Amino acid sequence: MKFRMKIKIISKKTLPIFSAAFCAVMLAFSHNATALTIGDSQELGFVDPGLPAGDADRTLFVNTMIGLPLGGSTHVIIGPHDNLITRSNNDFGSLPTAVFALNGGTTTIDLGTGLYSYLFAKYDGPNFGAEVWYVGNLSGIITIPATGGGYALSGWTLFGPGGRVPDGGPTVMLLGAALCGIGILRRFIMS
Secondary structure (H helix, E strand, O other): OOOOOOOOOOOOOHHHHHHHHHHHHHHHOOOOOEEOOOOOOOEEEEEEOOOOOOHHHHHHHHHHHHOOOOOOEEEEEEOOEEEEEEEOOOOOOOOOOEEEEEEEOOOEEEEEEOOOOEEEEEEOHHHOEEEEEEOOOOEEEEEOOOEEOOEEEEEEEEEEEOOOOOOOHHHHHHHHHHHHHHHHHHHHHHO
């Protein structure tokens, strides 16, 4: 007994429609870019002047800020530098400990999906200070200001959450959408 498989080729007119629909579904699940600004609703606080600015110092500044009450402030003295750390009034609920992840210097940053909790951006050494944003509720590509208080961005540091697993929800949604697209495509090819 022989089995014959009937293969239906998608026409040149139908393939662009399927391709456009598939791209539309993928774009619907993609993350939009977010622009952070100094003093916005994502602000965790500010460090003045934010010196010295090594990885351990930045981690200390952010973890000190996390421990402050809303609107509170304290001083952290490192060597000859007296740093005033001020917490914003933005309430993000319970915050995880900051764990150093990576440094960069561009104004465009890819947060991925749920990988980071805090972003520390230093503006021109001792002249302005450092803005700290909570980014644990953001994902994808973000931008930060190129200047703060009239001074240029010196660099930034991302901090991951201590002991938290990144959210896989968007990844599962994208995988499901891709499998649905393949299933629909298979149906038209195989029928």
